Amino acid sequence: MxxxxxxxxxxxxxxxxxxxxxxxxxxxxxxxxxxxxxxxxxxxxxxxxxxxxxxxAKAAVERLPLVYVPSPENFEPVNELEQDVKVLLSYANANWKRTIAIKNLRTNKELKTWSVDRLANPHNRIMHSLMLPDSSLIYSLNGVTGLIKIDKNSERLWKQDSIAHHHAINIGADNTFWANTYGKDNGEHIYYGARFNIDGREFPFIDNTITQFDAESGRILFHKSVTEILIENDLTHLLIKSDSPGDPLHINDIQPVLQDGPKMKKGDVFISSRTSSWIMHFRPSTGKMIELIEGPFMSQHDVDIESDSTIIFFNNGGQTLKGERPSQHRLADNLIEVAPQFSGIVRYHLGIGKFEHIYPELFAENEIFSFTESLVEELSGGGYFIEEQNSSVLWVLKDGEVKYKNILNSQHEGHHHLANWGRVMP
Incomplete structure (x- = not known):
């Protein structure tokens, strides 16, 4: 021992x-x-x-896919709609499946649905689906696939995967549609495809492209680099003014003009850049910029043609990049307080430089704000459909009042469906 x-x-x-x-x-x-x-x-x-x-690894297994959003506590929906508001939207009915549906917000009824299954990633989103007159659909898994067309019974008709789609899809003239795209390089769609230099310092950045497709076949009819558009129109300073040097374009919408008007021609497009906060009226037939729109808006999304002389868009109204609270210096004893900033709807009068803010008091009163994404659509019966994307709250504003406010309830308690760029249907 x-x-x-x-x-x-x-x-x-x-x-x-x-x-x-x-x-x-x-x-x-x-x-x-x-x-x-x-x-x-x-x-x-x-x-x-x-x-x-x-x-x-344990947290990743336990976490819900990113297509669900924590629901606000004590959320109180509003539904005072007097007319039907039908929206084409998408949501996850299981980790590997998605439903695309036309939903009547007034009655909370789904009028038609399509199904997409066998997804490779439970986080995949279907964004801004486009329904054609025969009830076929064009969609993509945002930033993952090319574009896919299915028929009214959810059977695949074609896939266009020579490009990668992101953000918006919009119907064009003569049975065509336009989309924001990335070109592919060695199978990748996020890469540095261009660069600029300042004082000997090199800044490679992500290029964006705009593409027009034949809606029947998916064939590419027009494809153009946005960087090349800036070079050809002597607008490369727009790259430098962005506070996101690696992603100074970040095109989030391309809105085609469907008929001639005093301020636009059929075939023109409006291009929206989030990280440089500009909208360009561009004429693909000539390669020329018609008007560059900059002003009292930041990080905007979703340009819509309101009339032959006006456009509207969702003004996110926030910094391009979320900055930390400055703390290098002490606070003054008497601070000058600036009013809180919220998102909003902006109307712009083409050619005369006039901006109007629509219902700013409702946005402030209800603290409507989305740092990224979101959209606005004018309703045929008056008022506006708003998708406050980050919180995924849906709104209808009309006559200075909130007529509708709700979320898309999910099968997971305490969470609702992420909003994926709904589209108002006729």
Missing amino acids: LRKIPIFIANTVVVLTILCAFGWVVRETTKGKQWVPHRVSRSITFFTTLPDRLMV
Whole structure:
């Protein structure tokens, strides 16, 4: 028995020595000491971060897919609609399946549905689906696939995967449609496809393209780099003014003109850039910019043609990039307070530079704000459908009042469906 005590002490000393040595190497590794061999450093990092990675993996398994949004506490819906408001929208009915539906907001009834299943990723979104007169649909899994067309029974008709789609799809003239796209490079769609230089500093950035398709076959009819449009129209300063140098374009909408008017021609398009906060009236037939629209709006989305001389759009009204609260200096004893900023609807009169803000008091009173995405559509019976995308709350504003406010309830308690750019239907 007495002989075992020295052996126990000796073993304890050896173990403590090894632990101390290991701990010291770990400390030196975290300090970035160069004398630690790379393979040793990598092995130690892998071993010591294993618990963290297990916790991250556990959280990922338990977390709902990103197509669900936490619902506001004590949410109170409003439905004072007197006329039907039918919206084409999409939602997840299971991790690997999506439903596209025409829903009547007034009655809360679904009028028609399509199904998309066998998705590869539970986070995939179907955004801004486009229904054609024969009830066929054009859609994409945003930023993942090309464009896909299905018939009224959800059977696939074609897939156009030479490009990648993102954000909006809009009907064009003569059985065509337009979409925001990325060209593909070695199978990838997010890559630096262009660059500019300032004072010897190189800034590679993501190029965007605009594309017109034949709606019957999916064949590409027109395809153009937005960077090339800026170069050809002497507008490259727009790249430099963005506070997102790696993504200074971020085109989020292309709205085609369907008939001639005093301020526009059939075949023209309006292009919206989020990260540089501009809208361009562009004529593809000549390659010329007709009008560049900048003004009292920021990070806007969803340009719509309201009349032959006006457009409306959703003004997100926030910074392009979320900045941290400045803390370098102390606060003054007497601060000048600026009113809180909210999103809004903006009307622009083409050619004369006049802007109007629609229902700003309703946006402020209801604190309607979305840092990214969102849309507005004017309703045929008057008023506006609003998708406040980040919170995924749907609104109808009319006659200075909130006529509708609701969320898309999901099968998961405490969460509702993420809004995916609904489209008002006739």
